[in-house]
Amino acid sequence: MNIREPAWRIFSKEFNSATLDLSSGEEKAPSYVVTPLGAKVNRVVVVGVMTEVENIGTKESPMMRARVADPSGSYYLSAGQFQPDTMTVLRELKPPEFVAVVGKARVYAPDENIRLLSIRPETVRRCDGKLRDFWVYETCVSTLSRLDLMSEVMKMDPPSVDEIRKLGYPRLLAEGAMLAASHYKGTDFESYRELVVTALREIASNRIGEIKEIDVEESVVATDVEEVEVSSLEELDISEDEEKTVIQIIKSLDKNGKGAEVEAVVAAAQKKKIDKDRLDEIFSLLMGKGELFEPVLGRLKLA
């Protein structure tokens, strides 16, 4: 069979968490990485913000590296001279830009301690924010369906591909779920659900002006809803403030237009009681929205 591998829609967090590789060893046979939610990935399509692109090779034999941010973090891209079309597009791109990337999953693991998952792009195209939101939505739907599948698998005793197929899942998903169930232990499924909710919130209320409108509506509803929800609303407000604070910090530290040093931003944020972990979250949120990027490693710049 010579059937083309599907291009998965998955968030970078799920992709980068994959620690199970399947390669048949045979030449030309497809190889896969299996994610904790059971995606058996050979190919992906990602629509996000290209935040960095650089040539880490030489002029004669270039090797392009790039980062594409989604709501959960970043995908790493690497393209060499065997992807000439892609190289041309990558050279023309000026981050930050919305891009759509189709490519194959690659694992770089030179020794036990280093493991880097990346995409070897087959196609890279400029696109717009609308397509990015569309991709985020589709990826939310696909992530939720894998979460449902995994919870079904966890209920089975013992799980089997046939049992999963009986629930109406296609073969590829059933096989991936089985592999994930036996390889990964203690996956924090809840964190993926939260990621989906955060991503959906962001695309459901894309512009700042609209966020305010929704807040008003929600707080009216919130009067007769339990307290838990009210507090989660407050938390959301705070994070918006934090976002603004971080933007302010970066703006003030970026004196020459080459970007603010990450370390300086971290130090300044700490004074405002934003710790490193929280800060990282805010960075990736801003990068995901295309508002922030890293022109070179170690420097942050507002778009």
Place this chain on the structure above:
Amino acid sequence: MNDEDLSPHVDEIMEAVGDKVSREEVAAELKKYITVFRLNLQTAKRTLVKRFGGESEAYPTPNQRKLATVGPGEMSVNFVGKLLSVNEKEIDSRGGRKKICYGLIGDETAVVPYTAWETENLKLEKGSVISVRNAYTTEYQSKVQLNFGSRTGIKKDESTRIDVGEIPSMPAKPTKIGDIRADSGRVEITGRILSVEKKIIAGSKGPREIFSGIIADETGRIGFTCWGDARLKQDDVVKISSAGVRSWKGIPQLSFDEKADITRIKGGYPTAKELSGAKLTEVSKLSESGGAADVTVAGMILQVKEGSGLIFRCPECKRALQKGTCRIHGKVEGIADLRIKAVLDDGTGALSVVMNREITESLLEMSIDECIEKAREVMDYDVIRNLIDEKLTAKQVEVTGNVTVDEYGPMMIVREARQADLDVKEKAEKLLLELEESE
């Protein structure tokens, strides 16, 4: 084993060899083979038939099986079946191009697809009953497939009557249209007729009126052919209590005649508009079903393939020319045409899509004449392919058409294509609410 037990076997051998030898001699020889040489009965019988000059092919095949009991991966299957369809195809094989035959064969228990790989001196006729020895089976899309290779013996069997029309002897199963597969057998369906038209075809007894169209329920749509006038009208809601499912290139279709039990149902059924509201089908479902008629798939165009754009076709055979030359008719004056061959992916699988000139023109927003002019301007016909690439690659589209499946996966001949609506704000809000409610 005593003489009496052997008697029916002796009869069988006699039938195969005719009256070239006496019954006594055959009986004695058979007994000797079995008791002295300890051959098993089958081998003994076959050896004797051969030795006495009978046609071993005519010899009643041992262990004849009913098709319903045949599984995948069997090396030797013997059965009698009726050829329901015989199609020819040329394939590229190591020894050059060769002709193979394929179709469906059935008995009272099942209908199974077959492929005959060695067609020299082989005559398969639709409707005839054949006795087959040493066929082997493979699995294709989790269904059993019969293969007739060089070891396989095929013999016309005029004495056996098989009425496949009556299989499966089990009653037609009430089935949702979306669940109908090429191998569904007989089904009972209820749906609304979206379209129907009269066609006159040439039948063996002169021209014949048939009515074909599309019928839909809330799960899907399917093409049908009614072999006679059942007075079906567009927009009727009908229950057809027994329709056969036939497969055309893997696409299931319903077939019934005017005598079929058709009940009209009044009121309380989704309108034609609601039913034709394109329901999206996942590519993985298409790959597993083996084909489908009139489905809509939404996905991203990941690649615009070679051979897309402005092409020239042979005026004789319509094949696309390579460097102004037709593979069959040589150097010819080509007729310009536009087409798109692309890969669409919805995350569950990849679908090859083929779009004709009209669709290409509407997606490009350029007529073929404008394309030709543009290509002449830059002296490069590939420019149109590049335009298509720019317009479609990494774009979200919705396509509708018929899907067939082969070893390279599913392929759609697109009838309608449109850019997808990318606005997901409302959908995201809705999903968010659902998630919050379920917590």
